[in-house]
Amino acid sequence: MTTHTTVRALLTAAPIALATATTPAACHVPDHTTVTPAAGTAPTATAVDVAGARRQLAGLRVAPADTGAHYSRADWPHWSIVAGDCDARETVLRNQGRGVTTGAHCTVTAGTWTSPYDGTTVTRPGALDIDHMVPLAEAARSGTRGWTRAQRERYPNDTRLVLVAVTAKSNRSKGDQDPAHWLPARDRCGYVAHWVAVKATYGMTVDTAEHDAIASVLTHC
Template sequence: MVLGCESLGQVTPAPGSPTRIQLERLLASVRSVPARSRPGGYERGCGSGQGCVFGPAWTDDHDGPGGHDGCDSRNTVLARQLARVSFRPGNGCVVVSGSLNDPYTGQRIAFDRADAKAVQIDHVYPLAAAWDLGASGWPLPLRVRFANDVDYNLLAVDGKANEDKGDRTPGDWLPPARANHCFYAGKYLMAANRYGLPVTTADRDALGRVARACP
């Protein structure tokens, strides 16, 4: 069940959120499918005997935004989103502390590398959903780029919210902070557009309701 979706009135969106018209244009440009298919074969792990279908987690070895810059994608996202960032001494990549204005809960969260699970990196368009909805047919380099795209598909977020989301899509999950629904919908649709991924009928309905509540 979509959190808060049925009772959406107009909201005051988070800074940087798209407008209703912008969201409606994005929504009109993605194709729809009736439901999420289940082709099988999704295996994220890269250990011995595992499929590693999106490449090693947070690899810098890809040709997308932030690729081949010497910093892994997780630390790149943290460095971009956190305020008051501190890096490991002598290392300009590894983020050890900072403060996150969480785009899912709307709360301010302290990040400390010793408790890294408090702030996690979310794939806005989930990898498992992408696999089911078309990425299973992509070449591996494109899947690796998608999984590490710091511009279109990665966000630093509250760890508990990320774990609650799992691989659910907008038809089943929206951020706890209603004021951030417009922002999330925009990020989801931009990732879908960028990579030619569809939305399900349930996703389209949920995103349409979000758009109508945006200024």
């Protein structure tokens, strides 16, 4: 793991006041369970609350991408310890897989996972990437310039809403692109609803092309 910082308290306590300088006071924080697979289940096609996703999208502030914001991945501490001896990656693998077994220090040794982006079944944990639904670089240009270090650590270690176990191929294909430039091969309705829920929860902005691409997907759901 790359860091030994414990963020369990950050993830279990009441939500931090996120990006207060840019987030409307009345910003709705959705129930994480509406878009996150239950522990021990694979994240397959999502039953989407389309009307709810549209409401959340309408509540997001539309603004140009903050491309002038400094971004360094090192400024967003990730793979922190979040539960017992388990870091964020290990926790996601345990929660989103089936028949998962672990060894010493919470190391995941075996299991079965279904990548929600391409439907591929994976049985080797090392073959999986853990994706941030809204990539860190995208988060950095989405109205979070004023976030504190604690906020920048809470986000990339949110195993309930933000992190998804996917195939390396699909994750590399996605990169740091928003839905105007990349959509998964399957369950696009579930994907954009999840994307919107993350941005709503964390008070992030959307740019015009991103907003319109998401709205277009939702019209066909």
